[in-house]
């Protein structure tokens with residue numbers, strides 16, 4: 001629905017170009033995994049999730065933490081901990097991905113997507129007002 005899309009965009013964009021680009025990239029990567037599963041390329045989807053997506057999550061978290069430090073965001077340590085916990089969760093769901101069981105894989109992907117979207121919309125939003133002109 002156009003209404004939903006609009007709200008999604010509103011919540012998703014933080015107005016910080018470098019961060020917004022990385023968030024868009026994360027969402028694109030999740031879509032890529034989804035499309036690979038749907039087209040029956042499960043092995044490729046598994047590899048893409050474990051290598052490309054997982055590495056990009058790490059990379060984004062590192063950039064974002066450096067950004068928060070740069071702008072003097074006071075809750076950077078708390079945010080860093082939330083990132084660390086998610087990375088741990090991503091490790092824990094790997095057996096589901098490795099099982100190549102399609103419904104388990106899809107469930108893991110949905111959980112990952114949900115976490116990322118909620119994190120961007122709520123947790124990441126907290127540092128926006130500290131951004132420097």
Ligand SMILES: [Fe+2]
Nearest residue numbers: 023064120124
């Ligand atoms: Fe982020």
Ligand SMILES: [Fe+2]
Nearest residue numbers: 064119123124
């Ligand atoms: Fe974050």
